[in-house]
Amino acid sequence: MYDPVGRRTASGARSKDTTVPRVQYPSAQGRRFPWVTVRHECIGPRSYRVSPVTSVQDVKQLIYEETNLPVKEQRLLHNGRILDDSIRIGTLAPAGSSHVYVTLEGRGLKGGGRFGQTTPPLVEFLKDILRRYPEGGQILKELIQNAEDAGATEVKFMYDETEYGVESLWSPDMAQHQGAAMYVYNNAVFTVEDWNGIQEIARSRKRDDPLKVGRFGIGFNSVYHITDVPSIFSGNQIAMLDPHQTLFGVNESGQCWNLSTDRKEITELADQFAPYMGMFGISEKTIKDGSFPGTLFRFPLRMKPSQLSGNIYNKEKVLELFESFKADASTVLLFLKSVQKISLHVREPDGTERMLFQATATENPDDKLERPNALKTLGQAIDNYSNGVLSSTITCVTYQVNIETQDETAKETNRTTWLVCNGVGGRGMCAELDSLADNLKFMPIIGIALPLTANNQEDKGAAFGFSGRAFCFLPLPPGEESETGLPVHVSWLLWPHRQPQEHQVARSGPVERSSSLVE
Incomplete structure (x- = not known):
């Protein structure tokens, strides 16, 4: 409208x-x-x-x-x-x-x-993205990747069944988006670059930073499998996206409000902004203070087919998403540098909240500085490579990390200790690799993770019979394509979409680069 x-x-x-x-x-x-x-x-x-x-x-x-x-x-x-x-x-x-x-x-x-x-209409462009990005737990991984890039240490997912009021809305057409929704919270705040980048779906602002896990940016739009109107509350702004371009005006694909300059309108449209109140520390005081020290995404579930997608989502399908994520939860945090905790929650119609599941990464209790110091060394090596500093050596850091998963539904807690090793090639060691890395905005970084103990067992060395998978910082979708047959998990930058290679259009550059890394 x-x-x-x-x-x-x-x-x-x-x-x-x-x-x-x-x-x-x-x-x-x-x-x-x-x-x-x-x-x-x-x-x-x-x-x-x-x-x-x-x-x-x-x-x-x-x-x-x-x-x-x-x-x-x-x-x-x-x-x-x-x-x-x-x-x-x-x-x-x-x-x-x-x-x-x-x-x-x-x-x-x-x-x-x-x-x-x-150029095609925005909806057609997004439909093409959805055809290339899988549903399931991979959607949650995309959002974790964005949180990792922002430097967040914690990510929370919540399914909310609450039906909110429809009297004071931007327009009557917004009423259909006032019901059940999935929320995603992280404790980092959007930068100006983030606000600009999320609007420029055809190109990602993360491509210039080789260490950004979600640097291809376009992956965020996999959320349109779930919703037609995603929204973001971060820092001093609230924004809503409308790819159908029907809610906020002709050819207008979104709307934003500043907590300071638009406070009067935010207050008047109380029902419109009610879905954020009471969520992860947001309150009327947040609006008065003019800033929220975190980022909250809200994805109202698609209740009927739209031009963008025919996928209908309800509580059952959201919980299936959660279950799909839980299958990889014990390894999701292995190669991440910032995010240390991920949890899944539900909020009942009466406002009662409960945690379903949590995964946490912690350092070796005998040396809590081992992992932070190792990651600092790794970061310096990455900066040197990016800045063109020549080096004839590979920087390699090794540390232990404990991954604990707590399943409140099954009343189970599991703990695995991993030995993780990350290496960064030195610039000048291989001219071919340097050229590929520069042209493709990649980084010659590779990681491996070896399980040492499980369920608080005594450390007896590497786990026997373990079969590893391929990672691109986060685990690739499960299946034969991501199984390596190696006794370790392996993480390296493979190709622009974190999907099995057979699903990609042939790209000689990334394939050549992967071969160069292995050699």
Whole structure:
């Protein structure tokens, strides 16, 4: 729906008022804001919510802004009749309906005139991402990767069944997103780069930092398997994304609010922001203070098929996500440098919260500085390589880490001690590897993890009969493709999407680089 007051969008720009002139009509007529859908065989249907007094000329201008087809080359037809530019859309709506359908003809779209390539609609772009990114626990891993990149030490997932009020919302269309949702919290705060990066889905701002686990950025959009309207509350801002571009205005894919400058509106739209209150320390005081010292994602579950996805999510499917994640929980923290704790929670309709599962990484109690010091040394070696400092040696650090998983449902606690070794190649040791690393923004870093003990057993050395898997900092999806047959887990930067290689389009660069690392 268009924005009647020109409020800010997630990009910081003011949304456009497409209704001129602005005339108030009684809402009882049901035609205050009619929809006009423009149909064309090449560009597909495009819908706009406008005023009854919006003219055909105004609609042509909207089409021009989306397609670059000049207004003078457009013809709009209604029931086979060419529409004059002065006709008002409201006069075309059938009795009892607020939807107008017109057909577009234009020289640049049919047989002559303007010609050129265009980018696909945002929804189509995201649908292609969803086809390439798997469902299941991998979605949770993508969000853990983003938290790792931000330097967070803790990540919490929560399923919330609460149904929130629908009286004071941005628009009535937001009511469908006030129900059950999955939340993801981490204790780091979005930077300006993060806010910009999450809006630029076609390119990731993380590519320039070879140590960023989720540096391909595009993986965040796997959350659209679950939701149509993800939102982010971090620092001094709340933002909502709308890839269908129907909630916040024509061609507007999001909206953001600043806790200080937009406090009055946040307070007035109490139901709209109620889903955040009481979650992970957020309260009315947070709004008054103007800042939240963490990041909270909210993903309202998709309750009916949308243009973006036909996936329907409910409590059962969210808990399946949790179970899928639990299968890898004992190894998820192995090669991460920042995140030390991950937990799964549910919030019942009455507001009762309970923890289902928790995984924690801790240092060797005999030497709590061993792991932090090792990671500091590793970080320095990575910085040297990135800055072009020549070295004829491989920097290798080794430390022990204890992974404890606590399953509250099964009333089980398991603890495994691992020996982890990470190595970084020296710049200048292999010209071919340096060239590949620079061109692909990769880093010659490799890690291995060997299980020593399990379930608090006495340390008797390496576990017998253990079969390892491939990691790209986090475990790749389970299956034969990620099984290495080695007696250790192995982590290294493989290819741009953390999926089995057979699912990728052939990319000689990453494959060459993986071979160079192994050699």
